[in-house]
Amino acid sequence: MPEAPKPTLDVTQTRIPEGVIDLGVGHPSLELLPLEELRQAAQHRLSQGDPSFLQYGAELGDARFRAELARFLGAHYGFAVAPETLFVTAGVSQALDLICTTFTRPGQVVLVEEPTYFLSLGIFQGHHLQVVPIPTDEQGLDVEALEAALRQQRAALLYTIPTFQNPTGTTLSQKRRERLVELSQQHGFLIVADEVYQLLGYQAAPPPSMARYLDTGLVLSLGSFSKILAPGLRLGWIQAAPRLLQKLTQNGMVVSGGGLNPFTSSIVRSALELGWQERYLQKLRHTYRGRLEVLLEALSQNGLRPRYRPEGGYFVWLELDPAINSQALLERALQTGVRFQPGHRFSSQGRLAHALRLCFAYYEPPELVEGVHRLARALQGYPGEAAGA
Template sequence: MDCFGTRAVVATALHTDIIDFGKGQPSLSLLPLAAWRAATDHCLAQGDAGLLQYGADEGDAGFRESLAQFLSRRYAMPVTAAELVVSAGASQALDLVCTRFTRPGDTIFVEAPTYFLALDIFRDHGLQVVGIPIDEDGIRVDALQDALVHHRAAFLYTVPSFQNPSGTTMSAARREQLMAVSRSHDLLIIADEVYQLLDFGSAPPPPLAAYVHTARVLSIGSFSKICAPGLRLGWLHGAPALLNTITQSGLVQSGGGLNPFVSGAMRSLIDLGLADTVLDGLRRVYAERSAVLCRAMRELLPAVTFVEPTGGYFVWAQLPAAQSAAELLPFARTGGVAFHPGTRFSSGGFGRHVRLSFAYYDAPELVEGVLRLAQVPFPSTRQTA
C-alpha cells in the first residue's frame, strides 16, 4: 500500500521532471505582458521625467491617488492617498516594519502556522517569535490574550484572508475581537493582506485596513499576487502617524520614494482599467485550478484531509496518522513531485501537514502531481505531532 492508503493509480503521459507544489507564484502564462506594455507606453507618453527621479518619500502622489481609488473600489470602503506609502513589495514592507518598530531581542506574535519566509525576515532581525494558534475562524483571541499575560510583544503578524499556508479566513467577529485586544493592550497589528482580493466569488470580510484609524494597524498589500511578482511593488496602508515612522527610516531618507518608475506604469494600468481586468482574470483561473486540485485529491488521496479554499493560492492538507511530511518529501521528489512540509510554517508541530499551491500549474500538471503523490511509498510509521 502507498503512503496515502489509496488504490493503485496509473500515471498519465504528461512528462515533467518535477511538479513542485511548493511554488507560490503565478505561471508565466498568467503574467500580463501585453497589458503591462500598454501601461508602460501610456505612462511614457505623459512625458513626466519625474518618474526617473528619486521621488517623494511616501511614493508618487499620482500613483497613490490612483491606488486609493482602486482599493476603495475593490475593498468597498473609502481609502485615501494619505493612508498609503509605496513599498518595493510586501517582503520589503515587512522588513521596514521590523526595522522601524522592533529591536533585536524583541518578542513578536505570529499565527501558528504562518508564512515561512516571514519567519526568515523576523529571524534576520533577531526577533523572538511566539506562535498563537488558529482555528477555522482565524487567530484564537483567547490564546492571544493568554500570551499577552506572559509577553510584551512589539507587534502581531497576521494573514487575515486566505491565510498562507492554511487558507483560513478570519471571520468578521474574530476581526472585531482582535481589534478590541489591540486597543486594550496597545498592540500593533501587522496585517499581511496580499490575498485579500483573490477570492473565488465570495468576498472575505473587510480587510483589517478598515481599522487603521480606530486601532494600531498597518496593512500590507502587494501587486505580486494580483498582477505580477516581478514588479516588486506594494504598499503600506495605515494612519499617517504610523506611516511617518516608516518614511523616516534611513532607507527611505537615503533612497527617496520606493520604485517610482514602476509606480508610474502601474498608475496607467489602473487608470486604463487594465488592473481590474488582470485581477479578475487571475481570480477566475485560480478558482478553476483550485477546483481541479481539490477534485483530484478527493478522488486519488481519500485518506488526506483538507478544507477546500475559497480564495488565495494554497491547500493545507493533513496526511493520515503516523506519517511525517518531512520524511515523505525526499521520496516524493524521487517520484517527481514536491511540496512544503508543515514544519516549515511553525517552530513546532504540523508534522503531518503539507502546503500545496495551485497557482503555478495548469490543470493537467495539477492532476499529474496528485497522481505522483498517490504513488509515493511511505518510508516510516513513526508517529508525528
C-alpha cells in the first residue's frame, strides 16, 4: 500500500502550507502521538467502576495520581519525590500564569534568559511585569551577569529553562545551579524552572532537576506531559515546597473549580501504573536521538554550524552572520519551501535578529535533510552563508 500522507498540522492557528517543511514547529509528529496507548489507558480507567474522577477534585490534584507521578519522577530524578510537593496543572503555560498571579504584582521585575521561550514573554507582559534579560552561554544562564543585575534591582522571580533549553538546547551546569540557588536565598527571589525537557536526554544524563532544591522554599519546578506523552492532554505539574503550593490552592480559580484536570490525570495515572508512559518515553528518546543526529549531520554537510550542540530536548539554535536578518531570510526561505522560527522572537528586547531556531521533533529524517537543503539554498546570496561560531 502507498504510504499515507502526513496529516496537515495547525500550528498556532496557521496551517503549514502544502510543500513547506516547517522546522519551526515545536511539536511532536502526529504519527508519533500515542493514540493506542491512551485508548487503552482510558479503557482501563473507565472499566474500574469508580466514578470519583468525574467529580470536582481536590485543590492539589487527585491524590492517587500525584502519588503515581511522584513515583515516576523519583525513579527518573534519582531522589525521592513526595506527593505533597506536587500540584496538578493544565500544562506549563497555565502553571506559569498561575504563579505570576499568585506571587507577583504589576511592575515587579522578572528575570529571564536571553534568549528564552518566546511565548513565556507574553505571559509576563500580560501580568504587566518588567522583563529583564540575563545573558546565556554554553553552560546556560550566566550567573555572574545575574549577580550583577541583582545588585541593580530587586526581582520577584527568575524564569529559567535549565535543561535542554528552548531555544538554544543548552543545559545549566551543576555549579551554576548551586550558585543560582544561593543567589535566590541571598536576594529573596523565586526560581521558576521550566523543566519540560528534563526527561528527554539523548546522551549522558543531565544534572538533577531543580526540584532537588525545594527545601529552600524558593524553587518551583514545572513539568508537563506535553513533551513526554501528548500536548493535547493539557496536563502538567508544579513541584514546590508545600507552603508555596498552599498559596496556589487559594487562587480564586482553583477555589471555584477545584483541582485541575481530574479526568485527564486519571487516564494518565493508568498509563503510569501500567508502565505505558515509561515505555513510550523510551521510544521518544530513541526516535528523537536519531532525528537530532540527522539534523546535525545535515547542517554540517551544508556548511551550517549550530551555536551549541544539544544533547536533548527539541531544538537546535543557529547564529548566522550578523549581516543576515532571519526575519527577512524567512521570507526567502518560504519560497524554497522551508520555515523556521526567527531569533528575534526569543529576545525580550527584540535582539538576536541574526539567529534562528530549528526543531527536529516533528519530521522524519528524510524531511529533516530536505529542510536543511532548502534552508541552505535560501541562504545562498546572503553575506556570510555559514552559521557563526
